[in-house]
Amino acid sequence: MGAIVLGDAPALPLHEAGKYVAAAYIVLFALVLIYVAIMAIRLSRIERELGELLEGVERPAGEPAAGEAPTQAPRESTLA
Amino acid sequence: MYGKGLRLLSISTVAAMALALSLVFFYAPLDADQGFLQKIFYIHVPMAIVALCGFIIGALLAIAHLRTRDPRWDMRSYVAIHMSLIFAVGALITGSIWAKGSWGHWWEWSEPTLVSFLIVFLLYATYQPLRFAIEDPERQARYASVFAVTAGAFVPLNFMAVRLSTAYVHPRVLGSTSNLPGPMALTFLVSLGAIGLLYATLCKYELTAKHTRAQLRALRRRLLGEGQDATKPRSRSAAPSVAPGATMSAQAASRSVL
Amino acid sequence: MGALLRKELLVELRTLESVPAMSLFAVTTFVVFHFALNRNSVEGDLAAGILWVTLLFAAILGVNRLFVADADQGGFDGFLLAPVDRSSLLVAKALTLLAYLVVLELVAVPAFALLLGPPFGNALPDLIGVLALGDIGVAAVGTLVAALAVRTRARDLLGPLLGLPLLVPIVIGGARASAPLFAVAHAGAPAARWLLTLGLYDLVFGLIAYALFDFLLED
Numbered sequence: 001m002g003a004i005v006l007g008d009a010p011a012l013p014l015h016e017a018g019k020y021v022a023a024a025y026i027v028l029f030a031l032v033l034i035y036v037a038i039m040a041i042r043l044s045r046i047e048r049e050l051g052e053l054l055e056g057v058e059r060p061a062g063e064p065a066a067g068e069a070p071t072q073a074p075r076e077s078t079l080a
Numbered sequence: 081m082y083g084k085g086l087r088l089l090s091i092s093t094v095a096a097m098a099l100a101l102s103l104v105f106f107y108a109p110l111d112a113d114q115g116f117l118q119k120i121f122y123i124h125v126p127m128a129i130v131a132l133c134g135f136i137i138g139a140l141l142a143i144a145h146l147r148t149r150d151p152r153w154d155m156r157s158y159v160a161i162h163m164s165l166i167f168a169v170g171a172l173i174t175g176s177i178w179a180k181g182s183w184g185h186w187w188e189w190s191e192p193t194l195v196s197f198l199i200v201f202l203l204y205a206t207y208q209p210l211r212f213a214i215e216d217p218e219r220q221a222r223y224a225s226v227f228a229v230t231a232g233a234f235v236p237l238n239f240m241a242v243r244l245s246t247a248y249v250h251p252r253v254l255g256s257t258s259n260l261p262g263p264m265a266l267t268f269l270v271s272l273g274a275i276g277l278l279y280a281t282l283c284k285y286e287l288t289a290k291h292t293r294a295q296l297r298a299l300r301r302r303l304l305g306e307g308q309d310a311t312k313p314r315s316r317s318a319a320p321s322v323a324p325g326a327t328m329s330a331q332a333a334s335r336s337v338l
Numbered sequence: 339m340g341a342l343l344r345k346e347l348l349v350e351l352r353t354l355e356s357v358p359a360m361s362l363f364a365v366t367t368f369v370v371f372h373f374a375l376n377r378n379s380v381e382g383d384l385a386a387g388i389l390w391v392t393l394l395f396a397a398i399l400g401v402n403r404l405f406v407a408d409a410d411q412g413g414f415d416g417f418l419l420a421p422v423d424r425s426s427l428l429v430a431k432a433l434t435l436l437a438y439l440v441v442l443e444l445v446a447v448p449a450f451a452l453l454l455g456p457p458f459g460n461a462l463p464d465l466i467g468v469l470a471l472g473d474i475g476v477a478a479v480g481t482l483v484a485a486l487a488v489r490t491r492a493r494d495l496l497g498p499l500l501g502l503p504l505l506v507p508i509v510i511g512g513a514r515a516s517a518p519l520f521a522v523a524h525a526g527a528p529a530a531r532w533l534l535t536l537g538l539y540d541l542v543f544g545l546i547a548y549a550l551f552d553f554l555l556e557d
Binding site for chain 1: 115116117119120123124125166168169170173174177178180181193279282285289292293296300303306
Binding site: 199 | 487
């Protein structure tokens, strides 16, 4: 009998225990999802800043830079 | 280049997690005493173990930082500790849920592992306030590393002390895992591996994001010169950041743009 | 290092900042316990717990003030310029804190006996031993934490915040070790297990504090 001993507590019936187990696994799921959300926010901020930088480079540099920058941008966005 | 192994790592994590969850719900037998509730064990204990190992890894990385003074080690140490803290929160919450389900109340002071884990958590919760209270980044990194090493040595000592203190007064409520039957032990090990991989993936993900942000800032500084930097001053932060070429002078930066 | 230690103790003797506050705090706390618990005497686990927790909080008071004068009045710079081994500052400060704790206990333990009257007549040498082991640990960790906290923004908060969790094993070890000394029926000896724990803690954290202190002093 190698089961884990847990005092004298009687086992909960399945439908009740299920709620607790589900809650615990939801906690894990939620933690990971919250992290995904945080990363998503960061990624959009990086995208915005890169966009601003590209604009900042295009304008002063004039025609030569503007020629290649727009072709870069559409290719990048298809990866998203 | 932090993102290099990230794809392989994340795919392995998905595979391991899928395998672990399948084992938990379709393979592992029902516990004789606790019934279905015992299934929480397969995520609660691995999260706690991974969090504690993460704290110790953070201490080792901090030692590397103190020896080499390379701020990248400090960043790795920071991410390790930060992520471990999140996993520790998860462990505490799932532990409470388990306690509520099996004993009817949310906490159990006579259980030494829970109590010592709580103390470790409270200690590491001061890591970020400590960092935030020091403005100079180099000093912040140094002091944080000192703290990380001290706290890392504290973890095993604390567990020892708390465990000793309840051994003879109250029978251990959560028995040791050395007498787990075969299928349960296998499921546990796979779950432990999956949670460990999850931790590694999230850490790598975080490091990559931080590095990317730092590269972006360096690029901004190089392209737009000193003026842009002055309008957006770096605010105080508790997080370390390493930028490539962060020490370039303004002259060199403007020369390379043209 | 002897000169440093002498200077620390002289400063304390002249300004009398820390030790009177610590002792007064301890005595007042015992009085509060006397009324809050509504008892004339405590024994066993309860007595040990009260004694150690009070000593811990009084020690935190001393820890907070340990480096403040140095940080505010530029004492660190003078020290760094001198051709001395930096760890000697750590040892001097730790010994100073240890001295404060000893004086604190010289006041607090009799007060404890008087106000909360646990029976421990002939167990005094054992109690002194346990207190000594605990004091060493508190001195080592307290000095490290004080040095860490003093040059941050919220130094009065961070010191206790960092120090209290780190000192928990000492409270556990000290209280468990001294509990049999306060028992009414049979004043036993402290369990070797706890003395070992305290000793191990002192050793580990003493070494760690010694190894890490240099890094705190750099600028």
